[in-house]
Amino acid sequence: MRTSFGRWLVSPWRRSLTAALAGTLPVFAFPAPSLWWFAYVALVPWMLLVRSAPTGRRAAADGWAGGLGFMLAVHHWLLPELHVFTVLIAGLLGVLWAPWGALVRRFLAGSPSAGRGAAALVVVPSGWLAIELVRSWQGLGGPWGMLGASQWQVAPALRLASVGGVWLLSFLVVALNVAVTLLVSVRAARVPAVAGLVATAAVTSGAWVWAPRPxxxxxxxxxxxxxxxxxxxxxxxxxxxxxxxxxxxxxxxxxxxxxxxxxxxxxxxxxxxxxxxxxxxxxxxxxxxxxxxxxxxxxxxxxxxxxxxxxxxxxxxxxxxxxxRLVPFGEYIPARSLLGWATSVGKAAAEDRRRGTExxxxxxxxxxxxxxxxxxxxxxxxxxxxxxxxxxxxxxxxxxxxxxxxxxxxxxxxxxxxxxxxxxxxxxxxxxxxxxxxxxxxxxxxxxxxxxxxxxxxxxxxxxxxRGTTPFVRFGDWPVFAALFVLAATGAVEGARSLRPRRAAREEAFVRPARTVRASPARPGR
CATH class of the missing domain: 3.60.110.10 (Carbon-nitrogen hydrolase)
Structure with a gap:
């Protein structure tokens, strides 16, 4: 029996609006509110909505809508300058979260096994990190609002930043959100969820002790x-x-x-x-x-x-x-021949600034x-x-x-x-x-x-x-490369699994006619 909220979500437009509102929640972890602890649960409503999607396509739409809400929230201060163009940019960048929505549903929907729940603690944060990598490109607006940046005043988190940069913080924050989502929604996966929380606490504590201090x-x-x-x-x-x-x-x-x-x-x-x-x-x-x-x-x-x-x-x-690295639309307009009309709807750059070279x-x-x-x-x-x-x-x-x-x-x-x-x-x-x-x-x-x-x-x-060199300065963006490896491995495994039913179906179709031919001569003698 559906709840009233479930009936509300039947409408695609209402569901998209709910996803967009859920996507705005992480902004309260950033200054000025600076509710840094809220980052650990801010994604939970969004992920709960996505995992309930009836199809993978609907989950991707929920991911896109939530991404639009997130980007609009962390850049809301641009509205007085760029007006409706801010919403357009947020909508375009929100597309990056569509595959993430499908990924969340794949690993969290229904009653995932303990193994799949444990995998979600790694795969889902890796997907989020891939999004942050893509949107960190200057032409897409740069890495403003990276989720790990919300931890700027947390001493253990800053120690972790010296090891893996803001990338590592984003990964761990998303992993905590996944663990909480599993705890509140999937009984069978509560053991790996608790294990994930304990592991995160252990990693943070270990970094506090091991990470070299400047x-x-x-x-x-x-x-x-x-x-x-x-x-x-x-x-x-x-x-x-x-x-x-x-x-x-x-x-x-x-x-x-x-x-x-x-x-x-x-x-x-x-x-x-x-x-x-x-x-x-x-x-x-x-x-x-x-x-x-x-x-x-x-x-x-x-x-x-x-x-x-x-x-x-x-x-x-x-x-x-x-x-x-110049501010898009503030100091230059990307593809000015196509997007130059932005100067007529807001205070976009009338003339492109020139870039330095080194x-x-x-x-x-x-x-x-x-x-x-x-x-x-x-x-x-x-x-x-x-x-x-x-x-x-x-x-x-x-x-x-x-x-x-x-x-x-x-x-x-x-x-x-x-x-x-x-x-x-x-x-x-x-x-x-x-x-x-x-x-x-x-x-x-x-x-x-x-x-x-x-x-x-x-x-x-x-x-x-x-003096001295931090691990992040020495080894660079290693959490990003690790996340990309996880996603590649996940794609290979999921692809192999999808091929097995097809191979089995082909084998069954080949064997079934042979059984029918052998059985036919026996019928008259019965």
Whole structure:
């Protein structure tokens, strides 16, 4: 006998709406709510719905609808800028969860055996990891909202990140959700579900003990200059004046480096030597190099670049990094000839920014080498890993989320630096124009208070430097490769199983006529 909720789900549209709503639940594990523990059960309603699907096709549709809900929730702050285009993008990316829906039904539907339930603890998280791998491609929006990133403030999880990066955290979070789903819905699979929970706890505890801790070998004093939200006409020059004022107040503080946020200078310093001289004067007054971020049309090459530029007492030092990975629609429009109409329905980029060609490690003196990243790039684990391998002692991000000042985006963005610090065993400074600015030590733990979106100030942080190499820096994205291997092996096994009935049917069809022929002569004698 169907329940009233079961009758509600009979309608495909109602079922899709329910799946979409279930897909939005994980967003509450991310900042600003930061209910990190909710991530361990947030997928359960979605998976319970998918496993009840009457067919594999319906399960795929439930996966797509839930994926749409998830992507729309973690990017909801884009709605005021891209409007309906945000929903379209979420719908397209939601397709990635259609195969995952079919996979969930295959391993969790009905009353799976203990063996199939145990396999689900590995296969279903591997499918989720494959989705995160595909959507991490910059052209599809990048790895914003990876499920493991919700664990940015959990010390044992940060230790695990040093072993397998955010990928390992995502795998384990999904595995916990699968275990809970089995516990509440499949009596026969409760033993492997409990075993999975115990194994996850054991792995986490083992990582706490075994995972190498970064060895701190000193500290540097880094100042973050956050001018705050400045609008109106001539905002670029007025922001520069405010940054200059805040920086001058750092004189006598014995800082080793001063950092301004993304787009802190809206003019090319080659075309505005007066601004370059003013920054150089600040460097002389404070006794520190100043890392600014220039967002302007270059004087030495065509196009607009976003560039981290180091300025010393004598002017620009020649150390420069051009942003490589740009924000889709915010800084460029993919396939502009086809999607250029996005500029008419939202605030998409009117002109594509140009890309840099390689990452750079800068030597700023005092024995300090920094690895700069610009805004969106902090979402990519491989970029901070490359900088650590190239010898960066401190990771440094220049960012601006002023467009999304009153949304969850600034907190979400600032939290990513904790993962990057833990993965690489290097402290990370996240400096913004308008907040949230934050600093994390080499273990991913926060150093000092965040500078919120209402702050206009300069703050000095004592930032630890560390040595040594984490397993993630050494071995890279090994959880992803392991997940792909699991999926390939699962496909081979399932394919072999599907061939067996067909082979048996062919053999039966071949043998049955022969039995009939042998029996025919005996009938007249009966």
């Amino acid at each position: 060895q701190t070998d000193g500290q540097v004093r880094i100042a973050v200059v956050q001018p705050g939200l400045i609008g109106g006409t001539d905002s670029g020059l007025r922001r520069f004046d405010r940054e200059e004022q805040l920086t001058r107040a750092l004189a006598g503080r014995r800082v080793d480096l001063i950092v301004w946020g993304e787009s802190s200078v809206g003019f090319d310093l080659g075309q505005r030597p007066d601004l370059a001289r003013r920054i150089a004067a600040l460097s002389r007054e404070t006794g520190s190099d100043v890392l600014v971020n220039v967002d302007a049309r270059r004087s030495d090459r065509p196009g607009i670049y976003k560039s981290s530029v180091l300025v010393g007492p004598d002017g620009p030092t020649g150390e420069r990094y051009d942003k490589m 990452q750079v490690v800068m030597d700023v003196g005092h024995g300090l080498r920094i690895g700069p990243l610009v805004c969106f790039e902090t979402a990519f684990p491989d970029m901070s890993r490359n900088l650590a391998r190239d010898g960066a002692g401190v990771l440094l991000a220049q960012s601006s989320t002023s467009t999304f000042q009153h949304s969850w985006a600034p907190e979400q963005h600032a939290s990513l630096a904790a993962l990057r610090a833990a993965e690489t065993g290097r402290s990370m400074v996240h400096a913004t124009l308008t907040g949230v600015s934050a600093v994390y030590g080499p273990d991913g733990q926060r150093i000092g208070p965040w500078l919120g979106t209402g702050a206009s100030t300069a703050r000095v942080y004592d930032v630890p430097t560390a």
